[in-house]
Amino acid sequence: MTKILHYLAAPAIALSIAYPSAASAPQFQTEAPVAFMKDLSSGAVLFEKDADRRMPPASMAKMMTAYVAFDLIKRGELKLSTEFEVRPETWQKWHGPSAGSTMFLSPGEKVSVENLLYGIVVLSGNDACVVLAEGISGTEEAFTQRMNEAAQRIGLTNSHFGTSNGWPDNGATYVTARDLAKLAASTIEDHPKLYKQFYSRREFTWGKTLGAGAAITQANRDPLLGRVAGADGLKTGHTEEAGYGFTGSAEQNGRRLVMVLAGLTSFSGRANESVRFMEWGFRAWQAKPVVKQGRKVTDASVQLGDASTVGLVAPRDLNVALPSGAVPQMTAKVVYQGPIKAPIKAGAHVADLVITSPGLPEQTLPLVAEADVEEAGFFGRAWAGLTGLFG
Numbered sequence: 001m002t003k004i005l006h007y008l009a010a011p012a013i014a015l016s017i018a019y020p021s022a023a024s025a026p027q028f029q030t031e032a033p034v035a036f037m038k039d040l041s042s043g044a045v046l047f048e049k050d051a052d053r054r055m056p057p058a059s060m061a062k063m064m065t066a067y068v069a070f071d072l073i074k075r076g077e078l079k080l081s082t083e084f085e086v087r088p089e090t091w092q093k094w095h096g097p098s099a100g101s102t103m104f105l106s107p108g109e110k111v112s113v114e115n116l117l118y119g120i121v122v123l124s125g126n127d128a129c130v131v132l133a134e135g136i137s138g139t140e141e142a143f144t145q146r147m148n149e150a151a152q153r154i155g156l157t158n159s160h161f162g163t164s165n166g167w168p169d170n171g172a173t174y175v176t177a178r179d180l181a182k183l184a185a186s187t188i189e190d191h192p193k194l195y196k197q198f199y200s201r202r203e204f205t206w207g208k209t210l211g212a213g214a215a216i217t218q219a220n221r222d223p224l225l226g227r228v229a230g231a232d233g234l235k236t237g238h239t240e241e242a243g244y245g246f247t248g249s250a251e252q253n254g255r256r257l258v259m260v261l262a263g264l265t266s267f268s269g270r271a272n273e274s275v276r277f278m279e280w281g282f283r284a285w286q287a288k289p290v291v292k293q294g295r296k297v298t299d300a301s302v303q304l305g306d307a308s309t310v311g312l313v314a315p316r317d318l319n320v321a322l323p324s325g326a327v328p329q330m331t332a333k334v335v336y337q338g339p340i341k342a343p344i345k346a347g348a349h350v351a352d353l354v355i356t357s358p359g360l361p362e363q364t365l366p367l368v369a370e371a372d373v374e375e376a377g378f379f380g381r382a383w384a385g386l387t388g389l390f391g
Helices: 058-074 088-093 113-121 126-137 140-153 177-190 192-199 267-284 378-389
Strands: 002-008 034-039 044-049 083-085 110-112 203-208 215-219 231-239 243-252 255-264 285-291 296-303 309-313 318-323 331-338 349-356 363-369
Touching: 034 177, 034 267, 044 267, 044 318, 058 113, 058 126, 058 140, 058 177, 058 192, 058 231, 058 243, 083 113, 083 126, 088 126, 110 113, 113 126, 113 192, 113 203, 126 140, 177 192, 177 231, 177 243, 177 255, 192 231, 231 267, 243 267, 255 267, 267 285, 285 349, 296 331, 296 349, 309 349, 318 363
Parallel strands: none
Antiparallel strands: 002 331, 034 044, 034 255, 083 110, 203 215, 231 243, 243 255, 285 318, 296 309, 309 363, 331 349, 349 363
């Protein structure tokens, strides 16, 4: 199979992006040693600073613990109502000031998966992570195998997980900002209902104080919630080793951005820089419509199918990210591994529309098959073989 580049003139797909001038990407200055931002609506990387540096994730690793649980729930292998018991040994290790963030679980307590996930996502409970991990896989070590398998499956190419909660482990657990953004995007796109249920919750109540026995309510540490319009996740992290970090997302007017900051030196610095970074992403960049949902862009060649071509259409309204107020000259090409082998299902992601412009990041937008294409019958395959043999 070879990569096919199908260059398109703008009028062929009604691209309203042929303008006379080039543009330069807006600049952003940050004190964070590591920073990354991607526009999920266009696929454009809006900013990156040392985005492939390996670093400890601290509690941002908990996004992967939640993702594994979301996957199991989606597949019907785990229920939100399932209860796991807090082992006394687990409680002993993960309670008290030296154990970091806590859900305030009690030994022998039975807690539902739903409440453990609130404890992980909203409260950043180290204890909740280990109880969930042990409940699902028997041991935390076995659960981290699931985490690494999921990481590989969704394309985290420079990350490894040695704990369920991101507790320092002499470098066994590491991530990059680019991988954290990909994990956030996968969470949002693969599990939209669970993402909405858990990540945007402002506070959660669990556990009781010693003596008075008052209920303990803790606030979500997400610095964007309530400060940036459309903010709905994801996860902060902090250890002495990692500094203060945050992976966040917000959606405004159909544009969803994912951002990562890491290595900041204070709680307030993380909060202020996160808000400033996300607001820059929405203000300095604008969305420009490219192709409406369902619009056919071109045809792709099909191998051994009952049709020789399949239409490539936009699965949603496709936009590109442009500097605010800019009118750059842009070109488009369709890229796919082809000919595409039958069978092909309608709606399958089989090609990409790649938009390029001088001075701006390349943007890759998905194209899907317009219709089903079945495998060719015997005579169709024989004819394809003969035509291939004789050119």
